[in-house]
Amino acid sequence: MSARLEIEGLTHSYGGDEPALSELTLSVEPGELVALLGPSGCGKTTALKVVAGLLSPTHGDVRIGGESVLGVPPERRGAAMVFQKSLLFPHMTVEGNVGFGLRMRGVPRGEARGRVERALKRVRIEGFAGRKPGALSGGQQQRVALARALVTEPRLLLLDEPLSALDANLREGMRELIKEVQREGDHTTVFVTHDQEEAVVLADRIALVTGGRLRMYDHPEAFYERPLSREIAEFFGATNFLRGQARNGCVETPLGTLRLEHPAPPGEVTLTIRPEAVRLEGGENSFSARVRGVTYLGTQVLYGLDVSGGVHLRAALPPHTRLAVGDEVTARLPAESLWALADGETTPG
Amino acid sequence: MDRRVKITLLLAPALLVVGVLFAGGLSAAVVQSLGYLPAIGMTEPNLDAYREVLGSRDFVDSLLLTVYVAGASTAISTVLAVLAALALRNSAGRLSAAVFQLPITIPHLVAAVGIALVVSQTGLGARLAAALGLIGEPSEFPALLYDRYSVGVILTYVWKEVPFIALVVLAALRGVAGELEEVARTLGANRWQRFWYVVFPTIAPGVVAASLIVFAFTFGAFEVPYLLGQTYPTILPVTAYNEYRSIDLSSRPAAMAINVLIALITALFAAAYLRLGRGLGRG
Numbered sequence: 001m002s003a004r005l006e007i008e009g010l011t012h013s014y015g016g017d018e019p020a021l022s023e024l025t026l027s028v029e030p031g032e033l034v035a036l037l038g039p040s041g042c043g044k045t046t047a048l049k050v051v052a053g054l055l056s057p058t059h060g061d062v063r064i065g066g067e068s069v070l071g072v073p074p075e076r077r078g079a080a081m082v083f084q085k086s087l088l089f090p091h092m093t094v095e096g097n098v099g100f101g102l103r104m105r106g107v108p109r110g111e112a113r114g115r116v117e118r119a120l121k122r123v124r125i126e127g128f129a130g131r132k133p134g135a136l137s138g139g140q141q142q143r144v145a146l147a148r149a150l151v152t153e154p155r156l157l158l159l160d161e162p163l164s165a166l167d168a169n170l171r172e173g174m175r176e177l178i179k180e181v182q183r184e185g186d187h188t189t190v191f192v193t194h195d196q197e198e199a200v201v202l203a204d205r206i207a208l209v210t211g212g213r214l215r216m217y218d219h220p221e222a223f224y225e226r227p228l229s230r231e232i233a234e235f236f237g238a239t240n241f242l243r244g245q246a247r248n249g250c251v252e253t254p255l256g257t258l259r260l261e262h263p264a265p266p267g268e269v270t271l272t273i274r275p276e277a278v279r280l281e282g283g284e285n286s287f288s289a290r291v292r293g294v295t296y297l298g299t300q301v302l303y304g305l306d307v308s309g310g311v312h313l314r315a316a317l318p319p320h321t322r323l324a325v326g327d328e329v330t331a332r333l334p335a336e337s338l339w340a341l342a343d344g345e346t347t348p349g
Numbered sequence: 350m351d352r353r354v355k356i357t358l359l360l361a362p363a364l365l366v367v368g369v370l371f372a373g374g375l376s377a378a379v380v381q382s383l384g385y386l387p388a389i390g391m392t393e394p395n396l397d398a399y400r401e402v403l404g405s406r407d408f409v410d411s412l413l414l415t416v417y418v419a420g421a422s423t424a425i426s427t428v429l430a431v432l433a434a435l436a437l438r439n440s441a442g443r444l445s446a447a448v449f450q451l452p453i454t455i456p457h458l459v460a461a462v463g464i465a466l467v468v469s470q471t472g473l474g475a476r477l478a479a480a481l482g483l484i485g486e487p488s489e490f491p492a493l494l495y496d497r498y499s500v501g502v503i504l505t506y507v508w509k510e511v512p513f514i515a516l517v518v519l520a521a522l523r524g525v526a527g528e529l530e531e532v533a534r535t536l537g538a539n540r541w542q543r544f545w546y547v548v549f550p551t552i553a554p555g556v557v558a559a560s561l562i563v564f565a566f567t568f569g570a571f572e573v574p575y576l577l578g579q580t581y582p583t584i585l586p587v588t589a590y591n592e593y594r595s596i597d598l599s600s601r602p603a604a605m606a607i608n609v610l611i612a613l614i615t616a617l618f619a620a621a622y623l624r625l626g627r628g629l630g631r632g
Binding site: 052053054073074075076077078079080081083085087089090091100101103104105148149152158 | 525528529531532533534535536537538539542546547550551
């Protein structure tokens with residue numbers, strides 16, 4: 001049954017100068033789906049393999065259901081893993097593959113058959129039980145791999161980029177299937193991905209890892225609305241950055257004094273605002289600007305704006321807005337959408 | 350140029366060599382085994398040579414010895430090679446690769462001489478055993494050369510073929526078998542279950558193919574048993590060679606009949622073996 005996962009101070013080194021993973025600490029609640037997000041080579045797969053027991057950490061602890069599992073071999077941790085490649089056993093049928101974990105545990109044949117059938121139904125691939133993996137498409141293979149992990153009712157479900165080998169048109173369906181199956185079974189799940197959209201859609205919480213370190217661990221919306229650093233903001237597609245001096249809750253910028261709803265720490269700060277939060281209207285925090293570029297994206301229009309003081313901003317507006325290059329507009333940065341990054345580095349946007 | 354024509358032309362030189370030397374040689378052997386040697390006035394094709402060979406006690410003894418030597422060499426080499434590959438698969442590989450690749454580069458002839466120097470009753474092994482007090486005199490060392498169990502021949506083959514099979518198995522183990530084993534671990538399979546249900550079926554086709562090559566080779570090879578084997582009965586290729594060298598040209602059909610039979614028997618074993626391999630792969 002699903003259990004709480006706690007990772008504490010986890011460090012793993014393959015023997016090079018830089019450890020692949022440094023001091024990773026996070027906990028996953030029972031039934032929660034956490035995405036380990038980061039660029040390739042950031043250490044996220046290493047973290048997953050340490051949790052599964054396939055790698056031993058250099059330092060740190062892994063606890064499943066409150067108990068340390070460091071001395072426990074992978075086969076007794078109850079952490080089923082799905083890999084990037086489906087890695088089905090080529091010499092077994094679909095039924096043999098899905099029933100593998102039950103057979104290893106000595107589950108009686110009749111009971112195993114029923115559980116395999118239900119697992120295949122959950123991933124919507126009933127009717128293929130007698131086929132060999134070679135006779136299945138990539139998407140079907142990955143669904144069988146998911147069923148093979150689910151059928152054992154693992155305490156933890158570990159997914160290592162299970163969608164990245166699939167065609168784009170299959171990925172969305174598989175993503176929904178994973179979410180549905182995970183909710184239904186209430187599985188504590190860690191999902192490794194390099195795709196921030198995938199992480200946002202699937203995860204209850206996202207752990208952003210770069211360079212082997214945890215940079216931010218929060219709900220998906222926090223990465224858009226309250227990023228901890230410019231690097232994180234940029235990873236999630238933020239493009240508007242403004243240097244300024246914070247004083248009494250307001251920030252003096254080249255655009256004038258802006259009021260923030262979220263308090264800014266006094267001193268040098270960098271303000272950020274999502275392009276889709278910028279409004280073309282008057283009022284608080286408004287200023288005049290000139291349209292310098294228009295990009296039509298179908299579901300929205302992206303405008304590049306020149307503001308006084310050599311500042312450039314981007315605004316994403318509904319597709320029916322019709323502005324042309326050179327138009328004079330009034331733009332507003334709503335106080336509730338402005339966010340101050342404490343690190344103060346970076347150059348004026 | 351048409352793709353097919355191009356491929357045919359590119360393959361032609363290799364096909365020519367294989368065609369002339371292999372098919373040509375084999376058909377000449379078949380023709381001669383049927384008693385057709387116009388040079389000495391034998392022009393009536395017949396099956397006398399086969400009748401003579403198959404009816405003789407010598408041939409049956411030879412055949413049994415050959416099956417025994419090839420079978421024992423293959424079985425022992427295969428088991429040792431799989432164990433060695435399993436033991437070595439997680440090692441970094443430079444030393445193990447060197448230890449494994451060295452015997453492959455050494456000719457069978459040299460290997461046979463080397464084994465003889467070590468295991469003969471006047472060899473290093475006998476003197477070492479005597480020096481250690483395990484035996485009284487070097488001559489008390491068991492006879493491992495020219496003996497009825499062909500120990501020297503089998504030892505030479507095992508020394509030569511273990512690395513060959515092990516390298517094939519190692520390649521399979523370091524590839525997908527390792528990944529499949531990790532999956533099996535997270536699904537709760539213990540060490541023995543992982544080997545039996547996942548690793549072995551995955552490497553089985555490679556093991557079968559490599560050991561088939563070893564069997565076919567040891568069944569038809571001549572030099573090692575010629576050097577280290579007993580004088581009677583001799584292994585089939587040696588029997589054929591002795592007949593072939595006979596001053597009496599009329600024994601040529603018998604020599605050729607033995608060669609054709611070696612080829613046929615090897616082909617039969619190969620077919621049976623491949624069937625077995627497919628069965629194993631199915632799990």
